[in-house]
Amino acid sequence: MDTRSVPLLQVDNLRTRFHIPEGTVYAVNGISFSLNEGETLAVVGESGCGKSVTMLSILKLIPIPPGEIVTGSALFRDKDLIQLSDKEFEDFRGDEIAMVFQDPMTSLNPVLSIGQQLTETLCTHLSINQEEAEKKAIELLELVGIPEAPSRLGCFPHQFSGGMRQRVMIAMALSCTPSLLIADEPTTALDVTIQAQIIELVLHLREQLNMTIIWITHDLGVVAGMADRVIVMYAGFIVEEALVDDLYENPYHPYTHALIGALPRVDRRRDRRLASIPGAPPNLLVEPKSCPFAARCNYVIDKCRAENPPLVYIAPNHKAACWVDIADRSTGPV
Amino acid sequence: MSETLTAPTNIPRLIQDEIEAPPLSLGRLTWLRFRRHKMAMFGSVMLILLCIYSIGGAFVYTEKFANDTDASLGMQAPTLTHPFGTDPVGRDVLARTIYGGQISLLIGITAVLIETLAGILIGAAAGYFGGWLDALLMRFTEAMLIIPEIFLLIVMAKEFGGKFPSVAIFGREFSGSVIVIVVIIGLTSWMYLARIVRAEFLSLKEFDFVLAARATGTSNAGIIFRHVLPNCMAPIIVSATLGVANAILNEAYISFLGLGVQPPTATWGNMLDGANNYLETAPWLWFFPGALILLTVLSINFLGDGLRDALDPHSRAV
Numbered sequence: 001m002d003t004r005s006v007p008l009l010q011v012d013n014l015r016t017r018f019h020i021p022e023g024t025v026y027a028v029n030g031i032s033f034s035l036n037e038g039e040t041l042a043v044v045g046e047s048g049c050g051k052s053v054t055m056l057s058i059l060k061l062i063p064i065p066p067g068e069i070v071t072g073s074a075l076f077r078d079k080d081l082i083q084l085s086d087k088e089f090e091d092f093r094g095d096e097i098a099m100v101f102q103d104p105m106t107s108l109n110p111v112l113s114i115g116q117q118l119t120e121t122l123c124t125h126l127s128i129n130q131e132e133a134e135k136k137a138i139e140l141l142e143l144v145g146i147p148e149a150p151s152r153l154g155c156f157p158h159q160f161s162g163g164m165r166q167r168v169m170i171a172m173a174l175s176c177t178p179s180l181l182i183a184d185e186p187t188t189a190l191d192v193t194i195q196a197q198i199i200e201l202v203l204h205l206r207e208q209l210n211m212t213i214i215w216i217t218h219d220l221g222v223v224a225g226m227a228d229r230v231i232v233m234y235a236g237f238i239v240e241e242a243l244v245d246d247l248y249e250n251p252y253h254p255y256t257h258a259l260i261g262a263l264p265r266v267d268r269r270r271d272r273r274l275a276s277i278p279g280a281p282p283n284l285l286v287e288p289k290s291c292p293f294a295a296r297c298n299y300v301i302d303k304c305r306a307e308n309p310p311l312v313y314i315a316p317n318h319k320a321a322c323w324v325d326i327a328d329r330s331t332g333p334v
Numbered sequence: 335m336s337e338t339l340t341a342p343t344n345i346p347r348l349i350q351d352e353i354e355a356p357p358l359s360l361g362r363l364t365w366l367r368f369r370r371h372k373m374a375m376f377g378s379v380m381l382i383l384l385c386i387y388s389i390g391g392a393f394v395y396t397e398k399f400a401n402d403t404d405a406s407l408g409m410q411a412p413t414l415t416h417p418f419g420t421d422p423v424g425r426d427v428l429a430r431t432i433y434g435g436q437i438s439l440l441i442g443i444t445a446v447l448i449e450t451l452a453g454i455l456i457g458a459a460a461g462y463f464g465g466w467l468d469a470l471l472m473r474f475t476e477a478m479l480i481i482p483e484i485f486l487l488i489v490m491a492k493e494f495g496g497k498f499p500s501v502a503i504f505g506r507e508f509s510g511s512v513i514v515i516v517v518i519i520g521l522t523s524w525m526y527l528a529r530i531v532r533a534e535f536l537s538l539k540e541f542d543f544v545l546a547a548r549a550t551g552t553s554n555a556g557i558i559f560r561h562v563l564p565n566c567m568a569p570i571i572v573s574a575t576l577g578v579a580n581a582i583l584n585e586a587y588i589s590f591l592g593l594g595v596q597p598p599t600a601t602w603g604n605m606l607d608g609a610n611n612y613l614e615t616a617p618w619l620w621f622f623p624g625a626l627i628l629l630t631v632l633s634i635n636f637l638g639d640g641l642r643d644a645l646d647p648h649s650r651a652v
Contacts, residue, residue: 061545
């Protein structure tokens with residue numbers, strides 16, 4: 001890992017639970033990672049594995065109750081976000097850290113015009129007047145590639161297509177030039193051509209603004225093109241963390257293996273069924289004591305069912321949480 | 335954002351075709367739907383006429399004339415000089431319905447303002463914050479609901495009525511009882527609106543745009559008033575419109591019982607109060623104020639009905 005500078009964000013042992021009538025949901029179970037300035041970190045994993053909850057916990061956007069951040073710290077520069085009061089957080093969110101959400105169709109307020117929604121953030125954080133805010137809003141819309149920006153300010157979200165709305169969401173997130181942009185599956189709800197446009201847009205903006213990005217996705221194809229480093233999550237744990245090329249070339253954890261194996265590829269025979277991972281993710285209502293992937297793992301040994309493996313370095317810049325050794329694995333699945 | 339930023343050139347820009355022609359605005363769409371609702375159009379026209387009647391009529395008759403008593407002219411049936419007849423103390427019924435109309439409409443509208451304000455604040459706080467605050471506010475709302483409204487009105491009117499001095503608004507002298515009645519009606523009718531607002535907030539606060547607003551650092555007050563409240567304006571507008579009719583009726587009830595606005599200030603309600611002794615002998619005493627109340631309430635209900643249909647986002651009919 002890059003040790004030149006102090007990390008921009010250092011998350012340590014974050015645990016989030018939700019207390020619901022059926023019991024306790026162990027959503028995030030001791031997550032630690034760090035993020036350097038200017039880096040793009042991808043967080044991948046299937047639905048419900050805690051990717052979004054982790055990010056929402058860092059921004060304290062989970063509903064409390066039923067949510068509860070049990071332990072953990074999230075040092076942003078020198079401030080522990082978890083300890084900030086609600087009032088302090090209001091100044092912080094959207095200013096230093098901004099977030100883009102998954103579904104652009106529902107993330108914009110249907111009764112407020114695009115201009116109103118854009119200027120609101122600007123006025124909240126930059127202490128500028130309405131006129132300046134509008135000028136800035138036009139700049140932002142142009143920045144994200146929306147034509148005829150001045151006349152678009154009065155439009156309402158329902159007059160925009162999904163891709164345009166996501167561009168607006170990105171413009172809103174960028175309005176205060178945040179140091180960190182958290183993108184929570186920003187392209188999942190869009191079709192592939194628009195998805196490509198949005199990714200290209202974010203890459204372009206990253207270069208221009210030297211932004212640090214956390215990109216949550218379940219699309220490994222997207223990750224390959226844009227991330228520096230990847231975190232693979234499963235059932236609220238980080239199971240593997242590696243530089244992006246390293247992850248694709250030498251996936252260590254059986255889950256990462258399976259994920260990459262399940263990717264549809266152009267160079268594979270078309271008549272074969274796509275590979276899938278048998279079984280379902282574990283019930284998060286049970287406190288995890290063993291390896292969460294044990295039930296679906298081809299390489300499982302007795303130890304996996306007894307004890308949860310810690311996330312350890314298996315190579316420079318490459319961490320994984322698995323009891324099974326690579327040497328054993330070379331013999332193939334049991 | 336620094337000055338050096340430029341719009342990206344290598345990103346495919348949206349072409350003109352992808353931008354829809356601007357569809358009808360919400361206001362325009364609402365108007366188109368509303369216009370097709372015949373009863374609602376009738377109601378609106380009627381209400382405009384009633385407003386012209388009670389405001390314009392004031393230029394024909396002075397208030398002094400409306401309140402002028404002369405027992406020798408009492409109990410005249412409608413004639414050319416007194417088209418609606420005169421009451422037992424010789425006041426002109428036509429002039430009194432004009433000035434009474436002003437008060438009745440004023441009471442209706444201001445009472446609804448209080449009702450709406452209370453309903454929105456209580457409903458929004460309960461729905462948005464939830465938890466113990468929600469439980470507390472909703473139990474209070476239910477407590478208010480189980481007491482029959484008319485009973486509350488009578489008790490409060492009896493308790494507070496006549497304790498306030500007269501005030502002058504818009505150059506007119508109002509009996510202090512007008513303000514008491516407005517406040518009482520407002521404070522006894524906010525419960526249904528509070529429940530509507532709470533229900534709207536409960537569902538709207540779960541929407542992604544609320545989360546997105548929080549993620550940009552919007553405060554709770556900003557989210558409640560700028561993001562969520564505009565989304566539930568339709569039911570509030572409908573409820574408030576129907577509330578005006580309700581407030582006018584409530585004023586009529588308590589004024590009829592002699593607990594409302596005190597004479598000489600006329601309202602449609604207290605004109606009926608004086609008329610109940612002459613139901614058969616002098617029908618003009620109750621017919622005209624009664625008909626005006628009926629017409630107003632009916633028109634407002636038609637209007638509210640039309641607004642409900644026109645503002646309903648699920649209705650696709652244009």
